[in-house]
Structure formats: structure tokens, C-alpha cells
Amino acid sequence: MKRELGTSGLAGGPEFDCDDRFALPRTFVGAVAESVERKPFVVQVEGDSMAKARICGDSYAVVNPAEEILDGDAALVKVGSRYVIRWLYWKPNGGCELRAASEKFPEMSLDAAQLRGAIPSVLGKVTWTFSRPLVGL
Incomplete structure (x- = not known):
């Protein structure tokens, strides 16, 4: 089963200046909400903070706001x-810790009050990544 997935973003989230749409297998996406604000979307990855987790610069990440984010999920x-992709770990007090796959990037600790405010906000779980193949050398 395939679902149409746009790259137009969601309310309060990243804004994209395009109308590209393409179908992805449901296994790439996970749960799909009826609300427009919680529809899956795709972002292009920049940087190498999560390269060891196979989320590399110039790849694309499918982000699903409707999927539950468990400890250790990207x-x-x-x-x-800024928008960052990190492993997220929930704290008992309602806050969270964000960890990069690379040791070059420091951990970020966010308390519950910060998560309830406009900055920062958790936009969704990274459910899949994909990239173009490299050209032979």
C-alpha cells in the first residue's frame, strides 16, 4: 500500500517552497494521521551529526509527526x-535529551517548560532515510 507524501511541511514546522509529491511504501511512513498538521513530510538532511546513524548529509529523511517517539528514536x-535531527531520550520530569551520533556535537538537554513553548519543538519521528547513489569514481 502506498501513500502520497508531500514535502510541504506542517503547521509550525519547516516551510518548503515546493509542491513535490511522491508515493512511498507505508512501511517507510508508519501511522498516518487524518489531520493536515500531522501528515508525514520529507526534509533534506545537511551536516554529519547523525552520519554514524546512517542519516547523512544530502540524504532525505521522512518525518512523521503522528508516530510515537520512544527513547532512542531519531x-x-x-x-x-535551527532544525536538528537527533536521538531523543525522554526524562522523567517531562523534558528530553537530544544526542547526536557524532561525538563532535554536544548533547542538548531540554526541560518540560522548553518543550511546551514555541522554542524548541519536537516535530516528528524520523521513520526512514534515503539518498541518491554515489557516482563511480
Whole structure:
């Protein structure tokens, strides 16, 4: 079963200047919500903070706001004016810790009050990544 997945973003999340749509297998996406604000979307990855987790720069990440994020899941999070993909670990006090796959990037600790505010916000679980194949050398 395939679902149409746009790259137009979601309310309060990343904004994209395109109308590209393409079908992905449901296994790439996970649960699909009826609400437009919680529909899956795709972002292009920049940087190497999660390369050891096979989320590499210039690849694409499917982000699903409707999927439950469990400890250790990769998630797209807005921190200030930046969007980052990190492993997310929930704290007993309602906050969370964000960890990169690379030791070069420090852990970020967010308390429950920060998560309830506009900055930062957890936009969704990264359910799949894909990239173009490299050209032979």
C-alpha cells in the first residue's frame, strides 16, 4: 500500500517552497494521521551529526509527526531557529535529551517548560532515510 507524501511541511514546522509529491511504501511512513498538521513530510538532511546513524548529509529523511517517539528514536526538533535531527531520550520530569551520533556535537538537554513553548519543538519521528547513489569514481 502506498501513500502520497508531500514535502510541504506542517503547521509550525519547516516551510518548503515546493509542491513535490511522491508515493512511498507505508512501511517507510508508519501511522498516518487524518489531520493536515500531522501528515508525514520529507526534509533534506545537511551536516554529519547523525552520519554514524546512517542519516547523512544530502540524504532525505521522512518525518512523521503522528508516530510515537520512544527513547532512542531519531526525531526532527526545532531548537531556536535551527532544525536538528537527533536521538531523543525522554526524562522523567517531562523534558528530553537530544544526542547526536557524532561525538563532535554536544548533547542538548531540554526541560518540560522548553518543550511546551514555541522554542524548541519536537516535530516528528524520523521513520526512514534515503539518498541518491554515489557516482563511480
